[in-house]
Amino acid sequence: MIAVLLDIFWIPIGGFLSFLIFISAINKSIGVRKAYVNLLLRIFEYGRVSIETASKENQHIQNPKTDDKQGVQLVDDADSKEGTNGATLITRDAVLLPQPQEPAPEKPVSSTKDEINFDFEKCLDYVKSGVEAIIEDDVTSRFEAEELKSWNMLTRTNRHYEFISWKITSIWVFGFFIRYVILMPLRVLVCFVGVLFAVLSSSIVACLPFRFVRLSLASLSFKITFRLISSSMSSFIKFHNKQYKPTVSGFCVANHTSPLDVAILSTDCTYSLIGQRHGGFLGVLQRALARASPHIWFERGEAKDRHLVAERLKQHVSDPNNPPILIFPEGTCINNTSVMQFKKGSFEVGGVIYPVAIKYDPRFGDAFWNSAKYSMMQYLYMMMTSWAIVCDVWYLPPMYRQEGESAIDFANRVKSVIAKQGGLIDLVWDGQLKRMKPKKEWREIQQVEFANRLKSDST
Amino acid sequence: MGNKSSLFLRNEEIAQIQEETGFTPNQIERLYSRFTSLDRNDCGTLSREDLMRIPELAINPLCERIVHSFFAESNDDRVNFRQFMNVLAHFRPLRDNKQSKLNSREEKLKFAFKMYDLDDDGVISRDELLSILHMMVGANISQDQLVSIAERTILEADLCCQGKISFEDFCKALDRTDVDQKMSIRFLN
Incomplete structure (x- = not known):
């Protein structure tokens, strides 16, 4: 039966598929993805309304059983949710940071013994802020999936909503069928075509005789590869401010949410990539890309050698024919709600910096790669069974290091520009805290501050 | 996810x-x-x-x-x-109309007291206070100064002249402190 169907339909289906692949390769859209995304938005909205009415009904059923007090509290809860979006649990006065606060005005402190006074009250602020950090802190939550305001019909963001009413259940079942049975095989196929294209085209391009021919064809092959790969996740990308698109050699720096960032950015512009050599699926892609264009892949040990890295970067940037290097100075994936400390390395080399802000829409599928929890393959599988990858990309005006500005200050300046444009929270914390323990020096900074407070209070 | x-x-x-x-x-x-x-x-x-x-x-x-x-x-x-x-x-605000036995002024003070009472014997000795001071300031104030701070603090607070601070002494010392403000976290319902 299926064989007969396939026999009849393989020509139109095959033709349609090749047409889709061709369209995405030349970066044109016939509006299918846009319509798809809009449809999804309407479904989510419908789902949100249904879930809210259903939970209200549940409350009404429960209410008669419990006493009045319970009823009052439920009303309280609904009010507070509106006010805070359910995002925060407490309001905080003092937050400890891994850097000195505003320098206190220097008081003439004569450090004779008798003048330093201590009373028990002085530690209480630290106790309170410590407990507050346990309830809610700025860092640990950044390494976990962002909380959604309403359910997006994926079981993985589950709150057992799929059984709340039969309408929602049927939408969910239908969506499940679409995602796993229709979309996923197609996506795997498109992704496979993309990688195959990368391997073939770059081997051919690498054999071409003239440099300028080779460069422009390599750039084309690079973009087509990533257009295919990103369309295999049904990505719907909006580029803003195209006039600031990186043109000459330099550094393009962006906030980092997932390995997909590379594919997303590369659909519109050619970059040189830099990173560690990987094995497996990524390795195949890396080796293919490196054949045709100047990417920088390091062996595992080499990346630790900062001088070597800086030297390679300098060499690369000095050739104006080389495409800009794409760098994620956070050094790790953050969940797309904030930007964390930028490593100063790429800001030390000099040359122009093109900041780029990327903001994903988590409703369609959370692009954040929680590498502590999921392997690359699991992550890809989750991406291919999500609804879509919807994101905004902003190109920002090129920035230069000012005279007398330290690399760290420059990095912070670029970071705040990206944070502001992307609507992300600008944090001073180091993204490496995902894996590493906080440095001892940071606590010493707090101790210095407390000592100063003690001394200045006493005079 | x-x-x-x-x-x-x-x-x-x-x-x-x-x-x-x-x-x-x-x-x-x-x-x-x-x-x-x-x-x-x-x-x-x-x-x-x-x-x-x-x-x-x-x-x-x-x-x-x-x-x-x-x-x-x-x-x-x-x-x-x-x-x-x-x-x-312990850190729920006192004003909160939903009282519980854990967030009274006394409970908050007890919590604070235990911060200082390292060996959990119900009194804060000179050495305990000194260790806490050391944690708080690190190497930024000399040991001699810390010793004198600790001794003076105990002298001022110690009402029963035992050379140690009991919980009652501790409460007296914090008599004029707004404990509720210092030890309450503003929860957003």
Whole structure:
């Protein structure tokens, strides 16, 4: 039966598929993805309304059983949710940071013994802020999936909503069928075509005789590869401010949410990539890309050698024919709600910096790669069974290091520009805290501050 | 995309914790989701390391003492959600109309006292105060100065002349402090 169907339909289906692949390769859209995304938005909205009415009904059923007090509290809860979006649990006065606060005005402190006074009250602020950090802190939550305001019909963001009413259940079942049975095989196929294209085209391009021919064809092959790969996740990308698109050699720096960032950015512009050599699926892609264009892949040990890295970067940037290097100075994936400390390395080399802000829409599928929890393959599988990858990309005006500005200050300046444009929270914390323990020096900074407070209070 | 579907609190548990601590069901659920995200190994209890992994807590000079206060009640160095909530309940504002026995002024003071009482014997000795001072300032004030600060503080607060500070002395010393403001976290319902 299926064989007969396939026999009849393989020509139109095959033709349609090749047409889709061709369209995405030349970066044109016939509006299918846009319509798809809009449809999804309407479904989510419908789902949100249904879930809210259903939970209200549940409350009404429960209410008669419990006493009045319970009823009052439920009303309280609904009010507070509106006010805070359910995002925060407490309001905080003092937050400890891994850097000195505003320098206190220097008081003439004569450090004779008798003048330093201590009373028990002085530690209480630290106790309170410590407990507050346990309830809610700025860092640990950044390494976990962002909380959604309403359910997006994926079981993985589950709150057992799929059984709340039969309408929602049927939408969910239908969506499940679409995602796993229709979309996923197609996506795997498109992704496979993309990688195959990368391997073939770059081997051919690498054999071409003239440099300028080779460069422009390599750039084309690079973009087509990533257009295919990103369309295999049904990505719907909006580029803003195209006039600031990186043109000459330099550094393009962006906030980092997932390995997909590379594919997303590369659909519109050619970059040189830099990173560690990987094995497996990524390795195949890396080796293919490196054949045709100047990417920088390091062996595992080499990346630790900062001088070597800086030297390679300098060499690369000095050739104006080389495409800009794409760098994620956070050094790790953050969940797309904030930007964390930028490593100063790429800001030390000099040359122009093109900041780029990327903001994903988590409703369609959370692009954040929680590498502590999921392997690359699991992550890809989750991406291919999500609804879509919807994101905004902003190109920002090129920035230069000012005279007398330290690399760290420059990095912070670029970071705040990206944070502001992307609507992300600008944090001073180091993204490496995902894996590493906080440095001892940071606590010493707090101790210095407390000592100063003690001394200045006493005079 | 953490799949936490298996880790939801049962309604009876919520009701029990609400009874004990005065937190609202919504707050309890939010804190539970925080608890599970701190629980890296998904074992339903937290270890000291789980808490120490919070960077902002780890840079707090009093970090060890604060973390220790969560484990005072447990005998195997793990803290479960109810114990966790009982400690946090000390920090609910006093004004809150939903009174519970854990957030009274006296309970808040007791909590603060235990921060200083390292060996848990009910009095703060000179050495204990000195260790706390040392934690707070590190190497930024000389040992001699710290000793004299500690001795003077004890002299001023010690009303029964034992050379140690009892809980009563401690309360007297903080008589004019707005303990409620200093030891209350503003929870957003």
